[in-house]
Amino acid sequence: MASNAAFAEVANLAGDPGRAGMLHALMDGRALTATELARVAGITPQTASGHLARLSTGGLVTVQKQGRHRYHRLASPAVARMLESIMQVAAGSAPRRKAFVGPRDLALRAARTCYDHLAGHLGVALADALVANGQIELTSDAGIVTGKGAALFDRLGIELDATFDKKGSGKRKGRMLCRPCLDWSERRPHLAGQVGRALCRHCFTAGWIKHVDGTRAVSITAKGQRNFRDVFGIR
Template sequence: MSNNAKFAEIAALAGDPGRASMLNGLMDGRALTATELARLAGVTPQTASSHLMRMTEAGLLSVEKQGRHRYHRLASPAVAQMIESIMRLAAPDIATKPLRTGPRDAALRAGRTCYDHLAGRLGVSIADALVSSGHLRLGLDAGEVTDSGVALFDRAGIAIEATARRGRVLCRPCLDWSERRPHLAGAIGAALCSHCFDNGWIRRIDGTRAVSVTPQGRRQLFKTFGVRLG
């Protein structure tokens, strides 16, 4: 298949409302069953199975088998980055027009997972704090953890060397669709997100990929990384 044909295939797959709902539903990094994704997209199980098979064959999704169950997740961080980019295009005026959305949308803007790293005001605030203190350098397409950043993450219990050995880009910016400024992605972004969950600094909000910061999390994010949350 030519590059143009592959491009058209992926664009068509992501452009269907039902499939778009499924892809968006997997943006929190979790794996879901076909039944759960059918409910999310508002389609029949048979239709969901057809959608999932096509997206898996195209490389948008991967499937994990556990006993009798099959769990679907986004195939890679690159797929998540594509979806986040589409979200920015789908809501071009979100940062400038008055916002008339419900509590769930407000929660998503405040903090959410973008595949396996943190986004929204929370993610951008973390990136801002690390850059302003000299622990990170973030360009348009690439990022770097400085020597002081390596020491900082090591003190926090996030081993940079072990993270870097996993064969994934260590540090990169990801332009946030709601804030329109970069949050931290790559292996270090994923490790930091896991660290926040594991230590009870953030919690998932049921039914969405939004997260809330716990009181302990506010204290520790400021104490450890200098993050100020309004």
């Protein structure tokens, strides 16, 4: 098998604790410098440098140099989905020591970004609320935005591209579909895909949530509290 070696190589890149820590940190979709990544992974900059070089040639991250800084980010949404799927398996086979999750862990479980959409308790609560209000319908395989949902997004000023990529035949109007993504901390689906991305972006630009320091965790602002309650019926 030709692709077997490439498979093992990619998996191996994610299979080192140091590299895993850096990839984990990059899951929020932002670009970070080598020193920052070294710090979160708990290794020295020179070690991180070597790892990042390998991740780069392996096609998992891309580098963008800017002055004396080098910004690293995940190479593609496919990489983010891969990391997410590994996390799901890891969460399933986890040692399940429920005692003592650290404070940082708690913040992550409450609300965090997952590459380009929202996850954690907030992400799941949003998905639940949209389902309960009849604005989306979800199975484990896929989801769809109903007419009520489309009206809501329109009211919020969230633009969704309701066209299909039919190669050749040009764009065509169709239903808005969305992708569910099993949350590794909540074990329940949250919204991913195009709809999840648009919703997450809106939450940030509207000032409903903001990042905690430089982590994937997000905190809900007072304005966000109000809107999540009034618009979605959360809390």
